[in-house]
Amino acid sequence: AYMMGDDGTAAFSDKLVKVLRSVEKRYAQLFEQEAKLSSETGNLVFTGQADDPETLETLRKLGFERPESVSATIRAWHYGRYRATQSVEARERLTELMPDLLRTFGETTHADEAFMRFDQFISGLPAGIQLFSLLSSNPSLLSLIATIMSAAPKLAGIIAAKPHVFDGMLxxxxxxxxxxxxxxxxxxxxxxxxxxxxxxxxxxxxxxxxxxxxxxxxxxxxxxxxxxxxxxxxxxxxxxxxxxxxxxxxxxxxxxxxxxxxxxxxxxxxxxxxxxxxxxxxxxxxxxxxxxxxxxxxxxxxxxxxxxxxxxxxxxxxxxxxxxxxxxxxxxxxxxxxxxxxxxx
The missing domain is CATH 3.30.460.10 (Beta Polymerase, domain 2)
Structure with a gap:
């Protein structure tokens, strides 16, 4: 406290609390839209080591039969397991995309298998920010990707083994x-x-x-x-x-x-x-x-x-x-x- 120019711990504590409240307010404003998207879909929390019970229930309602596997996969994305999700910007775009991504894949015939094929696809990408941005701004492209992963396993295998073929879809x-x-x-x-x-x-x-x-x-x-x-x-x-x-x-x-x-x-x-x-x-x-x-x-x-x-x-x-x-x-x-x-x- 003395090194910061304060008379004592009480004065220092008051200043620190003001700063923390300012940070909290600005942080809430930054993620206001994300919270709104999450509330529309249901609870979607993929932080920490353990599954969030409300998130698992949301995944079940969306159409996934093995929500634990889906949750673990998404947590791995957020931890930067793949090159495509290692940058902060890519993970931010992925977070914005997540509600729509899960809704779209949940509506497919084989939601769990389709989602895991998508995981295999992004595991081979050198970067993810462009893909996640494209899917966020182009719902029809997201729907097409989900359809491929669900209804066309051979095509899904091609796009997973050779991600560059995705460029042709653009x-x-x-x-x-x-x-x-x-x-x-x-x-x-x-x-x-x-x-x-x-x-x-x-x-x-x-x-x-x-x-x-x-x-x-x-x-x-x-x-x-x-x-x-x-x-x-x-x-x-x-x-x-x-x-x-x-x-x-x-x-x-x-x-x-x-x-x-x-x-x-x-x-x-x-x-x-x-x-x-x-x-x-x-x-x-x-x-x-x-x-x-x-x-x-x-x-x-x-x-x-x-x-x-x-x-x-x-x-x-x-x-x-x-x-x-x-x-x-x-x-x-x-x-x-x-x-x-x-x-x-």
Whole structure:
């Protein structure tokens, strides 16, 4: 008290009480809107180590069957468990969003499972403030996210594993432009234009394909396209990706072994790829056909090889380009066995 210039503890106590009351008043004003939102929904308290009984009851009323798990998950968010919730600003936006977030997810068919898929999604985000701000200001986007997490587990898995696909949902043309072959070809060509080397092309093909599988699924989920149109779009997407992968493989092979005189290659799609019925999770059945000049003995490059080894390597490298895991995952699982009897064909 003496160090603060007061005559004694009583004078110091009076000054301290005035300061504390001022802080209390300003703090109450700061969170006035938050309190209002909480009171409209019910009690929502996610501080401390133990569950708040009134909060658990609110979660049950909102539609959650396992409110303890939901409460524990939200507390982990507020403790900065994920990178997306480590900044003070992100947690403030999340607090503002929470009542609407819980109401929207509580109205879905499988509220608990949908909420946990959303938790998995934000666990992979590098930052959360932009997402939480977008969802706060765009109720339709929040509703769409909840629908994906509840009704489309495969789409939810894609967005959780590859959060960057969420960016495509922000494109205002998403619901107005249909995913035709020409539309996908133009987008893919533009996306690959900056690729510097073979591995970069493979990664970009994976990024593009994952994103557009997701966006095609979103269009079908929201009724913009029907199942038949979606199957055609998934097939066009795979066909274009295979074509770009084949072109990249041919360039790599020719750089090492040259061109095989009269060499021609065609890739034939079988199964759902051949019948234009691919889904987001389909593998692809392929046959590679080749031809060359009968008189040619070997390729004309710096390391010439005979026809059998040349086209065998091309086939093997194409399969690897499509199915080998890179930092961006696997493009497609590939089956090169003849049908209808699998490896007995």
């Amino acid at each position: 494109d205002p043309a998403l619901m107005s432009e249909l995913p035709t072959r020409d539309y996908l070809r133009a987008r893919l060509s533009s996306f690959l234009s900056g690729a510097q080397h073979f591995e970069d092309i493979l990664d970009r093909l994976r990024i593009f394909t994952f994103e557009h599988k997701f966006l095609i699924g979103i269009r079908m989920l929201t009724g913009v396209i029907d199942g038949t149109t979606a199957a055609g779009a998934f097939t066009h997407l795979a066909d274009l990706a295979i074509g770009e992968a084949l072109a990249a493989v041919v360039r790599e092979l020719e750089a090492a072994h040259g061109v095989f005189p009269g060499g021609r290659v065609a890739v034939m799609g079988l199964g759902k790829l051949g019948s234009n019925e691919l889904t987001a999770g389909s593998d692809i059945d392929l046959i590679l056909l080749y031809d060359h000049d009968d008189e040619a003995m070997e390729s004309d490059g710096p390391k010439p090889i005979d026809a059998s080894r040349y086209f065998t390597r091309l086939t093997q490298r194409l399969i690897a380009a499509l199915s080998a895991p890179t930092a961006e995952g696997v493009l497609y699982e590939v089956d090169m066995r003849l049908r209808p009897s699998g490896n007995m064909g």
